[in-house]
Amino acid sequence: MTLFLAGVVHRAFEGRPLAPADPFLVRVYADMAELYGTAFDQERLAHANRTPFSHMAEGLLDALPAIEDPVDLIVVASAQPDFDPRLSAVSYLTEAVPGTPLAFALGDQGEAAPYTALRLAGQYAAAGRADRVLIAAVDQTTSPADPGPPRQGTDARDGAAALLLSADGPGAPIEVRQYAGLTLDEAHGRLREVLDGGVRRLVAGAGLAPERIAPPSPAGTEVVRPSPEFPCSGVWARLAEEVPRCARDGGTVVVADYAPQGPCGTDRGELSLCVVDFGAAAA
Template sequence: MTLRLAGAAHRAFEGRPPAPADPFLVRLYADMAELYGTTFDQERLERANRNTFSDLAEGLLDALPALEEPIDLVVVASDRPDFDPRTSGVSYLTETVPGTPLAFSLSDQGEATPYTALRLAGQYAAAGRADRVLVTAMDQTTSPADPEPPRQGPEARDGAAALLLSADGPGAPTDVRQYPGLTLDEAYGRLGEVLDGGVTELIVGTGLTPERITLPSGAPTDVVPASSEFPCTGAWGRLAAELPRFIRDGGTVVVADYVPHGPGDDTGRGELALCVVDFGAAAA
């Protein structure tokens, strides 16, 4: 059974007012830094937005139309775990949305994580275990245990995206495809094969460069880069912002990104992730 996109939302979040960092978190990250032989940057934590996944989830629900029918499955996707281990965005959503949904979180796959979440949600629907699904993705800039600068930059906002999907009802059918073990050149080639099928708009994440994408001759495809401020949710934010136009005009929209394999992998390979949304086949 194919999941259909019934709604989408994206929201950006400013940082909290300046306040001392929580002493528990200071002690936690200081102990972790000592254990792993690195240095904890308390000043970085003091400057950070410090929006937990629960904060982002609460604000995200405010951006969605009211959820009236029971949700069967909730998935929270992020490129890394929440910086505050005492809170749980997935628990907040489970307790807040209507119904008694199964819920779980996914992380540590970079920008590919939302695609994995959508693919797994589709498998639950195909097995008859989820008719209505809420998939969320989080961009959280607070990462005091990471020795590298935040990817979004020190002044970036946090972001969250939501995709509401239904196995039986209105909406555009979605098809998620993930191709691991590709070089970047191979990924562009595979993406070109997908575009040969006729695509109205291609939304690309930060791992793909629009200028390197070869479009089929005469293809009426618009290539739109997602906001680099939101590596994990920017492409989905574009999909959410343009959803009324896509529904009105029909056509096929592809959301795509390329994610290199993690540290320690020197093969130069990664994963191409795609989500194909067929608005031309949307049920009224």
């Protein structure tokens, strides 16, 4: 069963809390760091945004048109886990939308997570278990348990995107494809094959190099880039910007990204594509 993109929005969240970091969270992260032999930077947590997923989910619902029909499935996709394990965006959304949806979170896939969420949504729809779906892709800069360099700074923002899907329209039909175990060169080659089918616009995530995609494509595809500020939700923010023009002019838009797989340093990854056919939009 085909799912139709009925709506897509993105919101950025900025501003740091005035209150100090919760002592409970400080203790949790200190204990985890000791247990796993990694580093916990308490000062980093104190100066972080500390915007929980549930707060961003609330902001997404405010940005979307009012959801009046029952929702059957909710998926919250992220590259990083929520910094506060006591809060649940999944539970919040389950209570905030009409219906009694099945809901779960999906992670540990980097930038591929929202595409996997879309692919799973399509499978639920094909099985007759999800006529209306809400997917949230969330980017959070607060990750005090990560020993790597933080995506933080004086102007760091959190961000989230929501995609509202329906099995019976209205909106543009979508198709999701994921290809694992590809080198970056192979991923660019596979993407060129898709573009050769006649694609008006490509939203290319940070894992892809547009200069290695567009020139060989005879389709005259326009390549647009999302803000690197939002690794998981940025491509969907760019899609949201393109929707008014695409809905007016028609054509096909491809949203794509490439995420490394396996241990650090591997040369293999996953190419994820979401094909949105505005020319076949259902009224």
